[in-house]
Amino acid sequence: xxxxxxxxxxxxxxxxxxxxxxxxxxxxxxxxxxxxxxxxxxxxxxxxxxxxxxxxxxxxxxxxxxxxxxxxxxxxxxxxxxxxxxxxxxxxxxxxxxxxxxxxxxxxxxxxxxxxxxxxxxxxxxxxxxxxxxxxxxxxxxxxxxxxxxxxxxxxxxxxxxxxxxxxxxxxxxxxxxxxxxxxxxxxxxxxxxxxxxxxxxxxxxxxxxxxxxxxxxxxxxxxxxxxxxxxxxxxxxxxxxxxxxxxxxxxxxxxxxxxxxxxxxxxxxxxxxxxxxxxxxxxx
Numbered sequence: 001x002x003x004x005x006x007x008x009x010x011x012x013x014x015x016x017x018x019x020x021x022x023x024x025x026x027x028x029x030x031x032x033x034x035x036x037x038x039x040x041x042x043x044x045x046x047x048x049x050x051x052x053x054x055x056x057x058x059x060x061x062x063x064x065x066x067x068x069x070x071x072x073x074x075x076x077x078x079x080x081x082x083x084x085x086x087x088x089x090x091x092x093x094x095x096x097x098x099x100x101x102x103x104x105x106x107x108x109x110x111x112x113x114x115x116x117x118x119x120x121x122x123x124x125x126x127x128x129x130x131x132x133x134x135x136x137x138x139x140x141x142x143x144x145x146x147x148x149x150x151x152x153x154x155x156x157x158x159x160x161x162x163x164x165x166x167x168x169x170x171x172x173x174x175x176x177x178x179x180x181x182x183x184x185x186x187x188x189x190x191x192x193x194x195x196x197x198x199x200x201x202x203x204x205x206x207x208x209x210x211x212x213x214x215x216x217x218x219x220x221x222x223x224x225x226x227x228x229x230x231x232x233x234x235x236x237x238x239x240x241x242x243x244x245x246x247x248x249x250x251x252x253x254x255x256x257x258x259x260x261x262x263x264x265x266x267x268x269x270x271x272x273x274x275x276x277x278x279x280x281x282x283x284x285x
Contacts, residue, residue, distance in 0.1 A: 001152040002217040003079050010081030011101050013132070014074065016108040073137045077104060080156045081133075084163040087211045091272060092170075102126075102166040104133045104159070124158055126165035128174055133162040143229065151225030153218060157205050157263070158229070164204030167272075168197065188249040195235075196277040198253040199262040199285065202230060203275035206266025213267075223267070230263050231256040258285055 085101045092099035105111065110119045114129035120136040127134065135158075143158070144150040168174045177197050184190040209218070209226070216222075231237065234256025239246045253259070265274055277285060 001156065001219075001222045003076055003152055003156065005215050005217065006079040006083040006212060007086055008075070008079050008082050010078045010085060011103040012074065012078050012081065013103055013105045015111050016106055074106065076152070076155070077106060077135065077137065077159065080159045081163070083212050083215075084160055084208050087208050088163070088167055090211075091207075099170060100131070102131050102133055102163060104135060107134065107136055108138065109136070124162050126162045126169075128165070128169045131166060131169065133159065133166065135159070135162075150229075151222065153209070153216075153222035154225040154229040157209070157226040160205035160208045161201050163208070164201030165197075167204050168201065173197070173200070173278075191250060191252050192282065194252040195254045195258075195285070196280075199258055200275050200277040202254075202259050203262040203266035203277065204272060206263040206268075207270055207272050207275065209263075209267045210270030226263065227260050230259040234259050254285065 081102075081104045085099075089099045089101070105113070107118070108120070110117065111134065112118070113127045113132065113134055115125075115127035118125070118134050120138055122134075123139050123142075124133065124135045126132070139158075140150055140155050143154065165174065168177075174197070177193050181190040181193050184193065209223075212218075233253070235251040235253050236246045236248075236255045239250075254262070262275070262277065266272070
């Protein structure tokens with residue numbers, strides 16, 4: 001992937017080197033381990049498990065502007081985010097809508113968000129309360145070790161998936177799902193809605209990949225890296241690795257095959273209208 005060909009100028013807030021602002025306490029122990037396992041799925045709004053996510057006010061920190069802007073991690077994330085902004089702004093404009101670019105917070109170790117505290121163990125997430133994506137780039141090293149290998153396009157897929165949650169927020173989809181989950185008659189029904197939300201974010205990540213494929217000179221190997229990552233974070237694969245069996249009613253992000261299928265649906269079509277995971281019956285997901 002020639003990510004250097006992508007545009008630069010994403011909204012990056014660089015907090016690296018600052019630790020946890022405000023003297024907060026790091027998430028740790030058994031609770032931190034559980035949070036880490038959940039967050040490896042690349043979820044949305046971790047306030048329910050991180051705690052303290054009731055305030056709608058953004059976390060107050062002082063972003064670092066230099067020298068972080070000159071390092072490779074910053075440049076990579078900046079260009080991936082800028083390209084997602086460009087792609088989604090164009091798509092929204094064609095539909096007669098306006099797209100509001102999210103901010104991506106780079107941090108190391110610990111930081112705070114409007115959805116609560118975050119640690120490097122949590123992995124990347126999108127907080128709808130402040131419309132920011134949070135990322136500790138050390139997570140990419142974790143991908144290399146534990147999630148079937150990394151690669152630039154696999155890393156980019158992670159970012160594009162979280163931006164996909166922002167797109168859902170912009171379209172009002174996330175709010176609709178939250179309200180539907182509150183009306184759900186069972187935990188399994190609420191989980192099913194979460195699966196559809198996550199698979200749609202995978203599909204939106206694929207849509208972005210389609211639109212930058214020529215500019216970034218994507219190869220079959222690049223796509224294979226993203227597909228391998230999507231497969232590695234399926235609910236069935238993770239449950240089988242952690243407990244030796246799967247519980248489909250507890251799935252919140254979809255099976256490995258579903259995640260691969262929906263990413264490739266978006267990648268092949270480049271059309272967000274192909275990402276209607278809510279219009280499919282469960283057997284067609």
